[in-house]
Amino acid sequence: MASTSGGGEKLLTNPPGDSISKCLFASNSNNLLVSSWDKTVRLYDVSSDVEKVKYEHKAAVLDCAFSEDCSTAFSGGLDRELLMVDLETSSTTVLGSHKSAIRCIEHSERAKMVFSGSWDSTLDMWDPRAHNALAGSQDLQGKVYAMCLSEWRLVVGTSGRHVYIYDIRNMNEPEQTRESSLKQQTRCIRSHPDGSGYILSSIEGRVAVEYFDPAREVQDKKYAFKCHRSMDINTGVQTVFPVNAIAFHPTYHTFATGGCDGVINIWDGNLKKRICQFPAYRMGISAMDFNYDGSLLAVAVSYTWELGPVDHDRDHIFIRTVRSFEVQPKTKRR
Known part of the structure; x- marks a missing residue:
């Protein structure tokens, strides 16, 4: 039986002014990198609730990433430019551009490369140390909608429900090409911390647990499940919500999902059980991330335009204190 949590949380006092596309904790601190449709990328120290850095693109920003040492940010969006920004000096370099929006x-650090996936149906590789930064390009079937990196594997989800799995040591062709096991458009992909596979979500209120190893006995372990749905007790009509965000806990390797219903669920993927559910926020969850030790969860609460142009609350970023029972796997009953 899932429990409902009431953990403590606080609001960042100076959130972006439009929908939040990504929030990403640094690997070595409580610094939080946030990109937004208000054209900005911001770096917060959430421990002191201070906005440390802010820089702008020419249009909405759809994704951002840290360098390995978290001293540099990379970002891109509707202006089609891939920026590299020194977070200490604010020095900005345009690594390159795509023909359409940069989505992911x-x-x-292993490959010394930046990977950018675009709505122009290409995956580009950039060497930030080189004068001519473009190091290679792959043509894909469909627009890039989601992407994640785990050690040497890069997973790319595109329109048409295509999933490409690359070994970044050999980017000449995908290691595997798959079709999503979910029936509708891919919304988010995140790699399992142990490198065994990935979690994929879609707009249909479903999540798939996938494994890299193509052996049949391993593939037989994969599964999908329904979530982020609500039933009207009066009409019996079920509403299905897109699952926008997935985040793995760094210690326990359980994972959180956030949807347009404003709900966050914590799951034990091994036991196929929900551990807990947080009380619903007033708008959908557009992005989220655990900090380096799993003690905090950054939650971006934003309207993601799933209902078109309607009046909605201001966008917020909540920093939630995580309690161990909310994320720790349940003991398997004998």
Whole structure:
């Protein structure tokens, strides 16, 4: 039986002025990088509730990423430019551009590369140390909608429910090409911390647990489940909400999902059980991330235009204190 949590949380006092597309904790501190449709990328110290850095694009920003040491930010969006910004000096470099919006960005310290996925149906590789930064490009079937990096594997989800799995040591072709096991458009992909696979969500209120190993006995373990749905007790009509965000807990490897219903669920993927559910926020969850030790969860509460142009509350970022029972796997009953 899932429990409902009442953990403590606080609001960041100076959130972006439009929908929040990404929030990402640094790997070594409580600094939080946030991109937004208000054209900005901001760096907050959530411990002191201070906005440390703010820089702007020419249009809405759809994704951002840290360098390995978290001294540099990479970002892109509707202006089609991939920016690299020194967070200490605010020095800005345009690494390159796409023919359409940049939807997803990942940085790999292992490969010394930045990967950008675009609505122009390409995946580009950039060397931030080089004068001519473009190091390669892959044509894909469909617009890039989601992307994640885990060690040497890069997973890319595109329109048409295509999923590409690359070994970044050999980007000449995908290691695997799959079709999403979910029936509707991919919304988010996140790699499992142990490198065994990934979690994929869609607009249909469903989540799929997938594994990289193509062996049949491993693929037989994959599964999908319904979530982020509500039933009207008077009419019996069920409303299905897109699952916008997935975040893994760094210690327990349980994972959170956030949807347009404003609800966050915490799941034990091994036992296929929900651990807890947080009380619903007033708008949908557009992005979220655990900090480096799993003690905090950043929650971006934003209207994501799923109902078109309607009046809505201001966008907020909540910093939630995480309690161990909310994220710790349940003991398996004998």
